[in-house]
Amino acid sequence: MNLSIRKVQSGAVLFNVLLFSFSLTLVFTLVANLLPQVEGEAPVEVEIDLSAMTMDGFVSLGESIFSGKGTCTLCHNNMGRAPDILQLNMVATSTERMADERYKGAAASVEDYMRESMLDPSLYVVKGFGQKGSNDTVSPMPTANKAPILLTDVEMDAVIAFMQAKDGNDVTVALPEGLPEKSAEEQAGASAVAAVQGPAETAEEALGKFTCTACHAVAGSESMVGPELNAVGNRLDKDKIRESILNPEAVIAEGFDAGMMPADFAKKMTISELDMVTEYLLNQKGGQ
Amino acid sequence: MNSDILNKNKIRVILSLLFALMLAGMISVSVSNEVYAASEITSIEDRIRSVDTGGLSADQFKVEPKSVGFPPFAAPKLKAKDYSKIMGVSSRSIVWVVAQMHLFFAAFVLAVPLFVLVIEWIGAKSGDERYDDMAHECMKISMTAFSITAIFGGLLAFALFILYPQFMGYMMNVFNTQVLVYALLFFAESFFLYLYYYSWYAYRWGNKKWVHLTLGLMLNVVGTTILLLANAWVTFMMAPTGVDDAGAVTGGIWEIMRGPLWNPINLHRFIANIAFGGAVIGAYAAYKFLSATDLKARAHYDWMGYTANFIAILAFLPLPFAGYWLMAEIYAYSQQMGITAMGGILAWLFIVQAVLIGTILLAGNYYLWSGMSRTKGSERYTWMIKYIAMVLVTCFLIWVTPHTLILSASEMKLLGGSHHHLLGPLGIMPAKNIAVNLMLIFTFLSFQLYRRSDKEITVGWAGFGNALMVSIYVVAIVNVIFAGVYYGYFTNTVYKVGSSVAQVVSTLVVIIAGVVIDTYMFKGAKKLPSEWGKVSNRAQYALFALPVAFTWLMALMGYVRSSVRTNWHVYTVMKDNSPDNYIPAIGFAGNMMTIVTVLFLIFVLFIFWVASLSDTKQPKPDFLTGDK
Amino acid sequence: MNMKNPLINWVLAIVIVVAVFYGLNHGVMSMQGLPLNVDLTPVQ
Numbered sequence: 001m002n003l004s005i006r007k008v009q010s011g012a013v014l015f016n017v018l019l020f021s022f023s024l025t026l027v028f029t030l031v032a033n034l035l036p037q038v039e040g041e042a043p044v045e046v047e048i049d050l051s052a053m054t055m056d057g058f059v060s061l062g063e064s065i066f067s068g069k070g071t072c073t074l075c076h077n078n079m080g081r082a083p084d085i086l087q088l089n090m091v092a093t094s095t096e097r098m099a100d101e102r103y104k105g106a107a108a109s110v111e112d113y114m115r116e117s118m119l120d121p122s123l124y125v126v127k128g129f130g131q132k133g134s135n136d137t138v139s140p141m142p143t144a145n146k147a148p149i150l151l152t153d154v155e156m157d158a159v160i161a162f163m164q165a166k167d168g169n170d171v172t173v174a175l176p177e178g179l180p181e182k183s184a185e186e187q188a189g190a191s192a193v194a195a196v197q198g199p200a201e202t203a204e205e206a207l208g209k210f211t212c213t214a215c216h217a218v219a220g221s222e223s224m225v226g227p228e229l230n231a232v233g234n235r236l237d238k239d240k241i242r243e244s245i246l247n248p249e250a251v252i253a254e255g256f257d258a259g260m261m262p263a264d265f266a267k268k269m270t271i272s273e274l275d276m277v278t279e280y281l282l283n284q285k286g287g288q
Numbered sequence: 289m290n291s292d293i294l295n296k297n298k299i300r301v302i303l304s305l306l307f308a309l310m311l312a313g314m315i316s317v318s319v320s321n322e323v324y325a326a327s328e329i330t331s332i333e334d335r336i337r338s339v340d341t342g343g344l345s346a347d348q349f350k351v352e353p354k355s356v357g358f359p360p361f362a363a364p365k366l367k368a369k370d371y372s373k374i375m376g377v378s379s380r381s382i383v384w385v386v387a388q389m390h391l392f393f394a395a396f397v398l399a400v401p402l403f404v405l406v407i408e409w410i411g412a413k414s415g416d417e418r419y420d421d422m423a424h425e426c427m428k429i430s431m432t433a434f435s436i437t438a439i440f441g442g443l444l445a446f447a448l449f450i451l452y453p454q455f456m457g458y459m460m461n462v463f464n465t466q467v468l469v470y471a472l473l474f475f476a477e478s479f480f481l482y483l484y485y486y487s488w489y490a491y492r493w494g495n496k497k498w499v500h501l502t503l504g505l506m507l508n509v510v511g512t513t514i515l516l517l518a519n520a521w522v523t524f525m526m527a528p529t530g531v532d533d534a535g536a537v538t539g540g541i542w543e544i545m546r547g548p549l550w551n552p553i554n555l556h557r558f559i560a561n562i563a564f565g566g567a568v569i570g571a572y573a574a575y576k577f578l579s580a581t582d583l584k585a586r587a588h589y590d591w592m593g594y595t596a597n598f599i600a601i602l603a604f605l606p607l608p609f610a611g612y613w614l615m616a617e618i619y620a621y622s623q624q625m626g627i628t629a630m631g632g633i634l635a636w637l638f639i640v641q642a643v644l645i646g647t648i649l650l651a652g653n654y655y656l657w658s659g660m661s662r663t664k665g666s667e668r669y670t671w672m673i674k675y676i677a678m679v680l681v682t683c684f685l686i687w688v689t690p691h692t693l694i695l696s697a698s699e700m701k702l703l704g705g706s707h708h709h710l711l712g713p714l715g716i717m718p719a720k721n722i723a724v725n726l727m728l729i730f731t732f733l734s735f736q737l738y739r740r741s742d743k744e745i746t747v748g749w750a751g752f753g754n755a756l757m758v759s760i761y762v763v764a765i766v767n768v769i770f771a772g773v774y775y776g777y778f779t780n781t782v783y784k785v786g787s788s789v790a791q792v793v794s795t796l797v798v799i800i801a802g803v804v805i806d807t808y809m810f811k812g813a814k815k816l817p818s819e820w821g822k823v824s825n826r827a828q829y830a831l832f833a834l835p836v837a838f839t840w841l842m843a844l845m846g847y848v849r850s851s852v853r854t855n856w857h858v859y860t861v862m863k864d865n866s867p868d869n870y871i872p873a874i875g876f877a878g879n880m881m882t883i884v885t886v887l888f889l890i891f892v893l894f895i896f897w898v899a900s901l902s903d904t905k906q907p908k909p910d911f912l913t914g915d916k
Numbered sequence: 917m918n919m920k921n922p923l924i925n926w927v928l929a930i931v932i933v934v935a936v937f938y939g940l941n942h943g944v945m946s947m948q949g950l951p952l953n954v955d956l957t958p959v960q
Contacts, residue, residue, distance in 0.1 A: 013578045018889075020829055024647075024836045025885050031643050032878025035636045040871025042855035042864070074627050080781040081627065131620065132782060133949040140623035147533065147860035148624070751922055755929035763933045767941070775958075783958045786950040790941050797940070 043069050044220045047208045050154070050176050055161070056260055058175055060215055060225035062162025065155050068222060070144065072159070082141065083126055090114070091169040097124065102136075111172045114160045118144035118151070199270040203280030206273045210265065218284060226261060227253040231286030241278050245269070299495040306502055310509060361461045363535025363862035364454040371866040372451060379451040380868035381880065384850075386447050388843055388884040390440035393891075394518075395557070395842070397437050398511045399565025400430040401484070403599050405504040412497050420492075422592055426569055427485050429899045434481060436891060438474070455857050459521065462531065466541050470517040473510055480507035512558070519553050520545040522849070525858050527621045535861040548621045552614035559603055559610055564842065566600030567835040572896050574831035587821035593831050594659060594820075600834055601652045601735065605728055605799060609792050618852070625859070629852045637848055637874055639690050642720075644841040646684040649731050651833040653680060656734045658827030663818035666741035676730050683723035683730075691716055718776020721788045725768045725795045733761065736802050744814040753809050760801050764794045839888055843881035 048061065066072045066085075075082040083093070094110040097103060105123045107113035116123060121141035130136030144151045144159075151159070154176045161173040200206035204219055213221035218229035232241065243250055248261035269277075373379055404423045411419030448456050460467060484503045491500040529547040530539030537544070573593035580586040619626030628634060657673050660666035713719060736757075747753070768791045775787030853859050855869040872880075938956075945952050951959040 009581075010579045013575065017575060017578070017832055021832055021836050021889055022886065024833055025840060025882050025889075028640070028644065028837075028840050029878050029882045032640055032881070033875040035639070035874055037873035037875045038633055038636075039873045040633045040851070040854060042869040071624060074624055074632060079631065081623065081631075128780060128782065132786065135949065140619075142622065142624055148854070148856060752925045752929065755922075755925040756933065759926075759929040759933040763930070763937050767937050771941070774956075779958050783945075783950055786945055786948045789948060790944045793940055793944050794937065797937075 041220070041222075046213050046221065047211070048214055049209075049211055052211075052262065053175060054262075055171060055175060057214070057262075058158055058173075059161050059165040059171065060223075060260070061155075062158035062160070063166070064214065064221075064223040064225060065151065065159050066162055067224075069149070069155070070151055070159060071149060075141070082129060085163065086166070089167040089169070090163040091167065097126065100124075102127075109172065110164065111160055114163055115156060117141075118156055118159070200273050200276070203276040206269075206277050207280070209273075210262075210269065210277075212277075215261070218281075227256060229281060230284055233282045233285040236281075238278060238282055241281050242274065245274065245277065299499060302499055303502060306506060310506065361458065361536060363458050363531075363858060365863065366454055366865050368865050368867060370454065372453075374450065378868055379866065383444070383447050383451060384880055385884055385887075386440060386444045388846055388881075389887060389891075390437065390444045391846065392839060392842065392884070392888045393433055393437035393440060394515075395561040395564045396568055397430055397433050398515055399561040399563075400426055400433075400569070401481075401504060401507050401511060402562055403566060405501065405508060407595070408504060409501060412501065418588075418591070422595065424488050425592070427488070428902065429569065429572055429895065431481075431485060432895045432898045434478075436895070452857070455862065458535065458858070458862060459524075462524070462535075462537055462544060463521065464541070466517060466520070466545070470514060473514050473517070476510045477507070477514060480504075480510060515557060515561075516550075516554055517545075519557060520547075520550055523547050523549040523553050526618075526625075526849070526853055528858050528861050531861060533861070535858065548617050549614065552610065552617045556607070556610040556614050559607055560842070563600050563603035563607060564835070564838050566596045566598075566603060567831075567838045568892060570596030570600060570831040571835045571892070572596075572899075574828035575896060576900075577828055578825060583821055587819075590662075590823055591820045593655075593828065597652060597655050597831060597834070600838075601656075601731065604648065604652070605732060606796075608724055608728065609796070612788065612792060622859075625852050628854065629848060633871060634848055634851055636690065637844065639688060640874065640878075641841065641844060642684070642687040644837050644844065645724075646687065646727075647833060647837040648841070649727050650680060650684070651830040651837070653677070653731055653734045655827050655830040655834075656738045658830070659823055660738055660741050661824070662820065662822050663742040663816055665743065665816040665818075666738075669737040669741060672733075672737065676734055679730050680727055683727045687720050687723040687727075689719075713777065716776070717788070718772045718784060721776070721791050722769055722772035725772075725791045726765065728795050729761065729764060729768070729798050732799050732802060736806065739806060742816045742818045743810055744816060745809050746812050746814055747809055750809060753805055757802065757805055760798055764798045767791070767794045835892075836885065836889070839885045840881055843884050844877075847877045847881065 053061070072085065076085040078084050078087065091110050094113045098105075098107060098110075098113050103124050105113070105116050105120075107116045121139035121143065122137070125134075125136045125139045127136055129139070131138040131140050142149060144156055145153075157173045157176065161171045164171045164173070200209050207213055207219050212229075213219055213223065215223050215225035216227065216229045217223055218232075236244065240251075246266045248263055249258055252258050265274075371379065374382065404426050407419050407426070408423040411417065411423060480503055484500070484507050487500060487503065491497060491503075524544060524547060527547045527549045528535075528544075530537060530541075530544035532538050570593050573589045573596055577586060577589035577593060580589055615626065615630065618629060630638060653676065660670065660673075745753075771787040771790045771794075775783045775790075779787075851871040853864075854871065855864045856862065857864045941956060942952055953959055
C-alpha cells in the first residue's frame with residue numbers, strides 16, 4: 001500500500017480513537033456534574049458561652065448536635081437502620097426499654113438510660129437492630145464520646161435534654177455550671193471563652209462571641225433552631241436586622257417560637273459590634 | 289539419553305533453588321517481624337501507651353508512662369497551620385492525581401503478568417504457538433509501563449512526604465520494617481521481570497519452558513505480595529487495627545496489617561486489576577486492528593482483542609461480589625462509615641457507578657454479539673440477542689434510577705416528598721440488586737452463546753445437559769427476582785440485606801455451572817470454521833469504551849474509598865485538619881477523574897507507540913545500499 | 917441422557933435445579949443467622 005495513504009489512514013484511526021475516548025470521558029464528566037453537588041463539611045468548632053445558657057437554649061444546642069456533630073441522624077431516621085428517635089416519644093420509649101426483661105444495664109432513670117445508651121450501646125440492643133449474626137447482643141452504634149464522634153459530657157447532656165424536651169416531657173438534665181468542659185479537640189484548638197474580653201474585632205468574631213451560630217445557619221453553621229441567616233440580606237433591611245437583634249420579640253419569624261432568642265443583646269453588645277454584625281448580615285445573600 | 293537425565297536434573301536443581309528462594313523470602317519477612325516484636329516489651333500491660341495524650345484524661349487510656357525502649361508515638365494532632373502547600377495548589381488535589389496515576393499503572397503491570405502466564409501455559413499445553421506469541425506481545429506492551437509505575441510511585445512518595453510529613457512520619461512509624469520489605473521487593477520484581485521477558489525465546493521449548501513459566505510465576509508472586517503490602521496502608525487508614533485510641537502501636541505488624549478491610553480489598557483489587565489489564569490490552573489490539581494493512585494482521589489482532597475482552601469480562605463478572613464483601617465489612621466495622629458511603633452524602637456516586645458499569649456491560653456484550661458474525665454457527669443464537677439487549681437496557685435503567693429525586697422545594701411540595709410514588713421503590717437496594725444480578729446473568733449468557741457458536745456438540749447426554757442449563761438460567765432468574773422483591777420489600781431490613789447474598793450466590797451458580805457443564809459438553813465437539821478478522825470496525829470501539837469506562841470507574845471508586853474516611857487521615861485515630869478536610873462535591877471529583885483518565889490515555893498511547901516502535905525497522909534508504 | 921423422551925430430561929432437570937436453589941436459599945440465609953420457614957418466609 002502507498003506509504004502516504006497508510007500514514008493518513010493511521011492518522012485517521014488515531015484521531016477517531018482519541019475523539020471517541022475523550023467524548024466518552026466527557027459523557028461521564030457530564031453525568032457527574034449534572035447531579036446534585038453536595039460537599040461534605042468537616043465539623044466547625046463553635047464557641048458556646050455556657051454561662052449565659054438557658055434551658056431552652058440548651059435543648060436547642062442538643063438538637064443541633066443531634067443533627068450535626070453527633071451524626072445521630074445518619075442512622076436514627078425512618079430508613080430502618082436504627083430506632084427513629086425523632087418520631088418516638090423517647091421518655092416513654094426509654095421507660096419501656098428499661099422494663100424489658102433483656103435489659104441488664106444499671107440505669108435508674110430515663111436520663112441515665114439515655115446516657116448509658118450513648119456510652120455503651122451494646123449493653124442493651126433494641127430487638128431487630130443488632131449487628132447481623134449477633135442475635136441482638138452487639139450494637140452497630142458507635143460510642144458517642146469516642147472517635148469519630150467525640151461528644152463531650154456537656155454535649156451529651158444537651159442531646160439528652162433535647163430527647164426529653166422534644167415530646168413535651170420534663171428535662172431532668174442539669175444545666176452545666178461555669179466554664180464548659182471541652183472535648184479534646186476543642187481543648188487543643190480553643191481560645192479562651194470570649195465573654196470577658198474587649199469588643200469583637202470582626203463580624204465573625206462577634207457572631208462567635210454572642211453564640212449566634214448555635215441557633216442560626218450562618219458562617220458555616222447549619223443549626224436550624226432559629227431562622228437561617230445565610231440569605232437574610234434578601235429578606236430584611238438594615239433596620240429590621242437591628243430590630244431583630246435588639247428586640248427579638250418584636251417580630252417572630254413564621255414557624256419559630258417566641259422567647260427563644262436572648263433579649264439582652266442591647267445591654268451586652270457594643271455599638272461597633274452591632275454595626276459590624278448588621279453589616280455582615282446585610283451582605284448574606286445566599287447562593288454560595 | 290544421558291544428557292536428557294542430566295538436563296532433567298539440572299531443571300530439578302533450578303526449580304528447587306527458585307522455590308527455596310521464595311520460601312526464604314517469606315521466612316525472612318516473618319522472622320524479621322518476630323525480631324521487631326521481641327525487641328519490645330514482654331507483656332501486654334507493659335506495652336507502650338501514649339504519653340502525650342493531648343489533654344485527654346489518664347483514665348480513658350489507662351496510661352502507664354513507661355519508656356520501654358521503643359519510643360511511644362501517638363498520632364500527631366495537627367492544626368490547619370501545620371499543613372504546607374506547594375505554589376498555593378490544593379495538596380489533596382496533587383496527591384489525588386499522582387496517587388491515581390500510580391494506581392492505574394500499578395494495576396496494569398500487576399495484571400498483565402497474571403494473564404500472560406495463563407496464556408503462555410495454555411500455549412505450552414496445547415502446542416498452539418499463537419498463544420505463546422500473544423503472551424510475549426502482551427509482555428512487550430507492558431514493559432514500558434513498569435518504569436512509568438515506578439516514576440509515579442516515587443513522585444507519590446515525594447508528594448506525600450512534602451505535603452503530609454507528619455502523617456507520613458506516623459505511618460512510617462506504624463508500618464516500620466514492612467515498608468522496607470515493600471521497597472526491597474522491587475529488586476525481586478525487576479529481577480524476575482527482566483529474566484521472564486528477555487529469556488522468552490532462550491527458554492522456549494521442553495523443560496526450559498517450564499523454567500520460564502516458573503519465572504513468570506515468581507514474578508506474579510512478588511507482584512501480588514507488593515500489592516498486599518501496599519493495600520495494608522490504605523485499609524489501615526480506613527479501619528486501623530493494632531493501635532490504641534491515641535494511635536500508639538499496641539500490636540505486631542500482622543495485627544496492624546490484617547484489619548477487617550484488608551482481605552476484601554486484596555480480593556477486589558486482585559480481580560479488578562485483571563479486568564482492567566485485559567481491557568487495556570484489548571484497546572491495544574483494537575487500535576492495531578483498525579490500523580492493520582493486511583488480512584493476516586487483522587486476523588491476529590481480532591483474535592487478540594477477543595481474548596483480551598474475554599479476560600476483561602470474565603474477571604469483571606465476580607467483581608460485584610468482591611465489592612459487596614468489601615461494603616459488608618465496612619458496614620460491620622462502622623455502620624456510620626457504611627451509611628456515609630451508600631446512604632448518605634456519597635449515595636449519588638453509586639448512580640454514576642451504575643452508568644459506568646452499564647457502559648462496560650453493554651460494550652462487552654456488544655463486542656460479543658458483533659463477534660458472532662465470525663462464524664456461521666452463531667445463526668442459531670442470533671434471535672436471542674435482541675432480548676438480551678432489552679433485558680440489559682431495562683436493568684440498566686432500573687439501576688440508574690435514584691431513590692431521592694433532584695427537586696426544588698416547590699416541586700417537592702407538589703410531589704409530596706422527595707421520592708417518586710412509582711419509581712421511588714426502584715431506587716433502593718433490592719431493586720438494584722435484582723438489576724445487577726440479572727445484568728451479570730445475561731452477560732454470561734452472551735458469553736456462553738458466543739462460545740457455543742463455533743461448535744456442534746456431539747456428546748450423548750447433550751439433551752439433558754441443555755435442559756439442565758436452561759433450567760439453571762430460568763430458576764436462577766426467578767430466584768433473583770423473588771429474593772429481591774419479597775425480602776426486599778416485604779420483610780425487615782436484616783432479611784432484606786441478607787437476601788442479596790442469596791441473589792449473588794444464584795448468579796454464581798449460573799456462571800460456575802455454565803463453565804463446568806460446557807467444558808464437559810464440548811468434549812469431542814465438532815468445530816465450525818470461524819474467520820478471525822471478519823468483524824466490523826465498529827465493534828472495535830467497544831474495546832476502547834471498555835478501558836475508558838474501567839479507568840474512570842477506578843478513579844470513582846478511589847474517590848469513595850478516600851471520602852468515607854471523612855475528616856480523618858486515619859479514621860478515629862488521626863484527624864484531618866487540613867484546608868481540604870471536606871468531601872469534595874461529585875462534580876469536582878468528576879473533573880479530577882477526567883483529568884487522570886485523559887492523562888492515563890495519553891500515557892497508554894505512548895506505551896503502545898513504544899511497543900510498536902520496538903518492532904519497526906526502518907528500511908535502509910536506497911542511497912545507502914545501491915551504487916552511488 | 918434420555919433421547920427417547922425429551923420430556924423426562926426437562927422434568928428431571930427442573931426438579932433437580934429447583935431443589936438445589938431451594939436448598940441454597942435456606943443455606944445462605946441461615947448461614948447469616950436469618951432462618952427461614954419451609955415456605956421461605958422469615959422466622960419471626
